[in-house]
Amino acid sequence: MSWDLGISGLGRRVIGGVGRLGRATLFLARLAPALGVALARARLIVQQLYMTGVLTLVIVLVSGAFVGMILALQGYNTLVRYDAQSSLGLLVALSLTRELGPVLTALLFAGRAGSALTAEIGLMKATEQLDGMEMMAVDPLPRVVAPRFWAGWIAVPLLAMIFSAVGILGAYVVAVGDLGLDGGVFWSQMQSGVSVTNDIMGGLVKSVVFGFVVSWIAVFEGYDAKPTSEGVSRATTRTVVSSSLAILALDFIMTAFMLRGL
Amino acid sequence: MERPKSTDPLVTVRDLVFARDGRPIFRDLNLTVARGSVTAIMGGSGTGKTTLLNLMGGRLTPDRGSVEVAGETVGSLPRKALFGLRRRMGMLFQSGALLTDLDVFENVAFPMREHTRLPESLIHHLVLMKLELVGLRGARHLFPAELSGGMARRVALARAIALDPMMVMYDEPFAGLDPISMGVIVKLIRELNDALGMTSIVVTHDVVEACGIADYIYLLGDGRVIAQGTAVDMQKTDAPEVRQFMAGLPDGPVAFHYPAPEYLDDLMARERP
Ligand SMILES: Nc1ncnc2c1ncn2[C@@H]1O[C@H](COP(=O)(O)OP(=O)(O)OP(=O)(O)O)[C@@H](O)[C@H]1O
Ligand SMILES: [Mg+2]
Numbered sequence: 001m002s003w004d005l006g007i008s009g010l011g012r013r014v015i016g017g018v019g020r021l022g023r024a025t026l027f028l029a030r031l032a033p034a035l036g037v038a039l040a041r042a043r044l045i046v047q048q049l050y051m052t053g054v055l056t057l058v059i060v061l062v063s064g065a066f067v068g069m070i071l072a073l074q075g076y077n078t079l080v081r082y083d084a085q086s087s088l089g090l091l092v093a094l095s096l097t098r099e100l101g102p103v104l105t106a107l108l109f110a111g112r113a114g115s116a117l118t119a120e121i122g123l124m125k126a127t128e129q130l131d132g133m134e135m136m137a138v139d140p141l142p143r144v145v146a147p148r149f150w151a152g153w154i155a156v157p158l159l160a161m162i163f164s165a166v167g168i169l170g171a172y173v174v175a176v177g178d179l180g181l182d183g184g185v186f187w188s189q190m191q192s193g194v195s196v197t198n199d200i201m202g203g204l205v206k207s208v209v210f211g212f213v214v215s216w217i218a219v220f221e222g223y224d225a226k227p228t229s230e231g232v233s234r235a236t237t238r239t240v241v242s243s244s245l246a247i248l249a250l251d252f253i254m255t256a257f258m259l260r261g262l
Numbered sequence: 263m264e265r266p267k268s269t270d271p272l273v274t275v276r277d278l279v280f281a282r283d284g285r286p287i288f289r290d291l292n293l294t295v296a297r298g299s300v301t302a303i304m305g306g307s308g309t310g311k312t313t314l315l316n317l318m319g320g321r322l323t324p325d326r327g328s329v330e331v332a333g334e335t336v337g338s339l340p341r342k343a344l345f346g347l348r349r350r351m352g353m354l355f356q357s358g359a360l361l362t363d364l365d366v367f368e369n370v371a372f373p374m375r376e377h378t379r380l381p382e383s384l385i386h387h388l389v390l391m392k393l394e395l396v397g398l399r400g401a402r403h404l405f406p407a408e409l410s411g412g413m414a415r416r417v418a419l420a421r422a423i424a425l426d427p428m429m430v431m432y433d434e435p436f437a438g439l440d441p442i443s444m445g446v447i448v449k450l451i452r453e454l455n456d457a458l459g460m461t462s463i464v465v466t467h468d469v470v471e472a473c474g475i476a477d478y479i480y481l482l483g484d485g486r487v488i489a490q491g492t493a494v495d496m497q498k499t500d501a502p503e504v505r506q507f508m509a510g511l512p513d514g515p516v517a518f519h520y521p522a523p524e525y526l527d528d529l530m531a532r533e534r535p
Contacts (some may be wrong), residue, residue, distance in 0.1 A: 001320075005335065121361075123361070127362070128357050128359040129359055129360070129362065131355070131358075131359065132353075132359030133359075134321065135348060135351075135353045136372070136376070137345040137346070137377065138347035138372075138373070138376045143376070
């Protein structure tokens with residue numbers, strides 16, 4: 001492919017991407033009133049929350065434990081050079097609550113629940129279930145899309161907290177059981193060094209933002225999918241790719257702001 | 263072929279013009295559906311029968327002309343009024359369109375839960391009554407994926423009549439059914455229509471079934487009504503396009519092919535368009 005063709009291809013992609021973002025924003029504007037309506041039927045949201053929880057809980061628990069254990073090993077390896085291994089608990093807790101918990105949970109969520117959400121809505125569209133609802137005078141936005149959106153938005157921060165908690169436990173097991181650190185020191189350093197307002201709230205803000213973005217992308221892609229099996233599978237892939245990129249880019253932006261004390 | 267004057271139309275389609283992607287589907291369609299009747303709409307594949315039902319349900323808007331249902335012009339209703347009208351119509355989709363994450367019972371209960379505040383015990387009774395009508399009371403705990411095509415159609419029918427609508431539109435209710443289920447559905451449509459005082463619009467290409475239950479038949483072709491009348495009228499007529507359709511002859515005035523360039527030209531053409 002020649003040089004200028006490459007450039008024009010890139011330009012087309014950028015324009016296509018901006019166009020999609022515009023459509024996704026319009027969709028969000030249409031969805032906004034439905035989100036309010038859906039709140040009145042909390043039962044539907046709880047149902048969806050349960051479904052997403054079932055989908056993602058195990059993978060979050062397992063990944064959280066492993067990430068915590070790895071952090072303990074790696075952190076110890078570095079800290080011990082400066083004779084600072086007593087800060088291991090603090091290092092692990094900060095890495096998890098501020099960064100790894102929210103980001104990895106959101107990535108896992110996008111791959112597991114986000115893609116499933118897109119596929120589900122896309123298939124409902126492809127099999128005329130959404131059309132059928134419209135003909136029964138039921139608006140699918142508040143009935144189908146909004147509860148799933150809420151559930152995803154709520155689930156990500158909850159799962160991120162679980163991820164961090166399990167990660168810290170995993171690190172504790174490795175640090176105390178394997179590396180021979182003192183358990184009391186592990187916890188007390190963590191307790192005195194982790195700030196609720198900065199570190200925990202900062203992580204929570206991130207995961208709330210990630211939850212919103214992933215759920216938004218997932219329901220948009222599902223609702224916007226071409227109503228064919230090929231269209232649905234493409235939409236599923238797009239959900240995972242766009243969510244992952246959005247999570248990492250937003251994480252960079254938010255981290256930059258938070259570290260400068262904004 | 264004059265229709266009886268005493269009837270009072272529930273649906274009136276007037277001078278309807280509708281095109282899709284620039285290809286005209288309806289050029290000038292006029293028809294009425296009498297209140298309380300079973301009206302069959304027939305025509306070959308792709309003549310726009312499903313499209314017509316979508317126009318009646320307000321899922322599409324006419325390019326010109328109008329579709330009136332119960333005195334309201336469907337295409338220009340605001341969303342709220344349209345939804346109000348749709349609560350009084352049932353539609354049986356060609357594919358059934360059952361909600362796959364709900365079981366049979368909940369599918370039939372769905373419109374009741376969405377549109378009424380009935381107590382649970384009453385919903386339970388009503389759902390079982392509707393399922394009994396279609397003979398699937400015993401299948402209430404199955405999920406749509408566990409149903410055969412014919413069973414799914416019957417569940418969809420139970421759901422379409424869940425709120426006792428004034429009118430039900432059936433899109434190909436007989437397609438792919440075994441003779442027994444077909445007989446059951448034919449009888450059911452007629453009985454529901456008469457017992458519940460509904461109006462039924464049945465889209466089909468099954469000539470025998472249509473003649474068996476319809477009070478009045480419209481035959482669509484080429485974007486308009488090419489013939490209409492009672493079953494007896496239709497069978498007696500000697501208009502060639504009606505005879506072709508009613509007897510299922512491949513050759514005749516009604517084209518079997520989707521519009522295309524000359525076959526030979528197409529075969530000889532080098533470039534794909
Ligand atoms: N979503 C769509 N976009 C563009 N054209 C469409 C669409 N749906 C249907 N059409 C076209 O409209 C015409 C009428 O389609 P319709 O589904 O109403 O036919 P039908 O009479 O119901 O056929 P069948 O008996 O096979 O169900 C077809 O020629 C089809 O190509
Ligand atoms: Mg059709």
